[in-house]
Amino acid sequence: MIATALYNNLKRIVLLIVLAIGAASAMAQRIALKTNTLYLATASPNIETEFRMGKHFTLDLSVAGNFSTINGNQLHFQQVSPELRYWFSRPMARHFVGVTTSGTNYNFRFKDHAYDGDALAAGFTYGFDWVISRRWNLETSIGAGMLKYRCFDYKEGEVKPLSPNKDKTIFAPIKLGLTISYILY
DSSP states (O other), X not given: OHHHHHHHHHHHHHHHHHHHHHHHHTTXXXXXXXXXXXXXXXXXXXXXXXXXXXXXXXXXXXXXXXXXXXXXXXXXXXXXXXXXXXXSSBTTBEEEEEEEEEXXXXXXXXXXXXXEEEEEEEEEEEEEEEEOSSSEEEEEEEEEEEEEEEEEEEETTSOOOSSOSEEEEEEEEEEEEEEEEEEOO
């Protein structure tokens, strides 16, 4: 039930992202296609799109997921993360701060233990973007904020609880990135 509700919300978010990209691309002067290499290092495909919203503002939209099973351990998740950024110089160059959010649906199984749930996060980020060439950039980012998660926590072979039995809100790191960017135009 939680997974279905989160899936429906993620579909709405993705639709809004697509509409926002379409609307912004008509007036944006710069659009970048990106990938976070730290996610790739964990075999989690991801893609980001960043587009200019004004003289100092950009909107970064990322989608990531992982459907791996390694040595019997299941590491499945899907994540959508929009972020509004303020650039101190010009967009997609040098220092920025941002307001970020994310929604994640996960299903982890380690040995005989299962965690099936979702998480929402919101917080602030700081980053720096090195211009490597006219089209290529290298970006680092870090963020922290509030993370609310809930999950079904149970052992394999046991009956899955009827409702989430873990529900917590904590202050946590919510973003870490080493991202390669390609400026489309």
